[in-house]
Amino acid sequence: xxxxxxxxxDPAYRAGIERKRVGGGLLGRVLALDAEQRAQRHTVEDLRxxxxxxxxxxxxxxxxxxxxxxxxxxxxxVQAAEEELGxxxxxxxxxxxxxxxxxxxxxxxxxxxxxxxxxxxGETGAAPARDHATYAAEMGFVETRHAVESSGSRFxxxxxxxxxxELALVRWAIERAAAEGFTPVAPPVLVREVALEEAGFFPTDxxxxxxxxxxxxxxxxxxxxxxxxxxxxxxxxxxxxxxxYVGTSTCFRREAGTYGKDTRGTFRVxxxxxxxxxxxxxxxxxxxxxxxxxxxxxxxxxxLGLPYRVVNVAxxxxxPAAAKKYDLEVWLPSEGRYRxxxxxxxxxxxxxxRLGTRVKRARGxxxxxxxxxxxxxxxxxxxxxxEHYQRPDGSFDVPDALRPFCGFAAVPARGAAxxxxxxxxxxxxxxxxxxx
RNA sequence: GGAGGGAUGACCGAGUGGCCGAAGGUGCUCGCCUGCUAAGCGAGUAGGGGGCUUUAACCUCCUCGAGGGUUCAAAUCCCUCUCCCUCCGCCA
Numbered sequence: 001x002x003x004x005x006x007x008x009x010d011p012a013y014r015a016g017i018e019r020k021r022v023g024g025g026l027l028g029r030v031l032a033l034d035a036e037q038r039a040q041r042h043t044v045e046d047l048r049x050x051x052x053x054x055x056x057x058x059x060x061x062x063x064x065x066x067x068x069x070x071x072x073x074x075x076x077x078v079q080a081a082e083e084e085l086g087x088x089x090x091x092x093x094x095x096x097x098x099x100x101x102x103x104x105x106x107x108x109x110x111x112x113x114x115x116x117x118x119x120x121x122g123e124t125g126a127a128p129a130r131d132h133a134t135y136a137a138e139m140g141f142v143e144t145r146h147a148v149e150s151s152g153s154r155f156x157x158x159x160x161x162x163x164x165x166e167l168a169l170v171r172w173a174i175e176r177a178a179a180e181g182f183t184p185v186a187p188p189v190l191v192r193e194v195a196l197e198e199a200g201f202f203p204t205d206x207x208x209x210x211x212x213x214x215x216x217x218x219x220x221x222x223x224x225x226x227x228x229x230x231x232x233x234x235x236x237x238x239x240x241x242x243x244x245y246v247g248t249s250t251c252f253r254r255e256a257g258t259y260g261k262d263t264r265g266t267f268r269v270x271x272x273x274x275x276x277x278x279x280x281x282x283x284x285x286x287x288x289x290x291x292x293x294x295x296x297x298x299x300x301x302x303x304l305g306l307p308y309r310v311v312n313v314a315x316x317x318x319x320p321a322a323a324k325k326y327d328l329e330v331w332l333p334s335e336g337r338y339r340x341x342x343x344x345x346x347x348x349x350x351x352x353x354r355l356g357t358r359v360k361r362a363r364g365x366x367x368x369x370x371x372x373x374x375x376x377x378x379x380x381x382x383x384x385x386x387e388h389y390q391r392p393d394g395s396f397d398v399p400d401a402l403r404p405f406c407g408f409a410a411v412p413a414r415g416a417a418x419x420x421x422x423x424x425x426x427x428x429x430x431x432x433x434x435x436x
Numbered sequence: 437g438g439a440g441g442g443a444u445g446a447c448c449g450a451g452u453g454g455c456c457g458a459a460g461g462u463g464c465u466c467g468c469c470u471g472c473u474a475a476g477c478g479a480g481u482a483g484g485g486g487g488c489u490u491u492a493a494c495c496u497c498c499u500c501g502a503g504g505g506u507u508c509a510a511a512u513c514c515c516u517c518u519c520c521c522u523c524c525g526c527c528a
Contacts, residue, residue, distance in 0.1 A: 055509045059454035068508055075507090
């Protein structure tokens with residue numbers, strides 16, 4: 001939710017919203033309704049003050065039929081005025097929640113193709129013998145046929161060593177985040193609508209989430225949602241900030257509107273596990289916190305030895321809640337281009353306003369800023385590992401960072417004939433021979 | 437799944453129709469006092485919205501889990517919802 005007062009008083013705030021390609025007229029209608037609503041509020045409050053005063057008089061004096069009749073009349077007026085106010089408030093809220101968080105001044109103009117490359121790290125290489133999807137299938141790291149039969153397209157089973165790699169990635173990312181002061185959380189993956197709404201997802205992203213239990217609950221697309229409710233309705237002491245959490249959960253996304261995109265492999269799937277960083281920050285410190293999260297992301301992606309670049313996402317591609325977003329894009333050799341692996345967003349006070357999460361100040365309390373960033377999106381990370389860590393002989397080399405967490409250093413090459421019909425197909429499951 | 441009890445300020449806790457945004461206590465802040473500490477004494481101490489405004493002050497409305505209702509008047513009565521607790525049943 002945006003700050004209506006700033007919208008009306010602060011031209012820069014409004015300009016930041018307009019850079020997000022807000023449909024013409026929306027802001028004008030919001031401002032007009034806002035003014036109307038405040039005027040009506042004034043009317044209601046005056047009437048209600050009169051009614052309360054009259055009511056107090058009755059309480060003090062004895063039975064007085066005339067005073068009661070007058071109070072009854074005032075009551076009717078208050079009710080009528082309140083009804084009008086209620087209508088205006090609902091209309092205003094409905095419109096206001098369509099207004100996105102303004103883009104920061106440092107965000108480039110434009111859309112998907114206008115991200116600004118900030119820095120590049122690591123050497124890009126030639127395409128491997130097999131792309132990630134072919135390789136994963138050959139190695140028996142994924143099972144797609146039966147997963148698709150039982151669940152549909154964009155569902156896969158991870159199989160054999162890939163399962164241990166997944167656990168290793170999750171464990172590694174959580175430990176790294178914990179070492180940076182992030183408290184581990186394994187939150188619920190089913191949430192009420194209100195949680196999505198307050199986290200800044202509804203109404204815009206409604207088509208992206210799965211409904212469960214007749215619409216009572218929703219499967220989260222990211223643990224950011226339950227993490228954002230951790231301090232809902234609280235006023236935090238300044239010394240409790242920044243409050244940092246690292247969540248791990250399965251994430252569910254409908255991926256509506258992506259027909260035909262990234263249909264091979266596990267690059268884009270409906271269900272995946274993800275480790276997510278989330279910070280609550282004092283407002284004046286959130287830029288610092290943002291840089292800190294990005295630094296952690298770079299150390300994670302860099303720690304896997306993947307060549308990446310950091311891009312400053314353009315205003316039109318930010319999404320409603322983010323004021324600023326950096327993506328880490330990793331080189332995908334088979335496609336010969338950088339693809340998004342992680343991203344970090346500063347929501348400023350946009351979701352804190354609905355969540356009611358504040359920090360105590362000498363006088364009063366201010367809304368906190370919330371930030372989130374991917375630590376490790378497992379299925380997509382595996383895509384990059386499968387291309388960057390397949391050796392010429394077809395074996396798979398486990399990145400050094402993960403070896404202590406998965407218990408093997410390599411997986412021997414396997415051909416098409418080596419694939420089990422299913423994971424329990426009578427073939428030995430387990431780590432390959434120790435490296436060296 | 438069935439039956440009952442509960443949710444009040446930073447915390448504990450009183451309050452069953454008006455003088456209650458709310459006793460008392462704890463905590464916290466400031467002051468006093470006492471070699472230091474502890475104790476003691478005095479004062480203060482909710483949040484949010486709107487108006488006005490440079491800020492503050494001031495005015496006003498809302499908030500006693502959430503939403504709705506009754507009433508001139510609701511923390512208090514009624515309804516719905518959420519959450520917590522106890523007992524019974526069921527399943528691990």
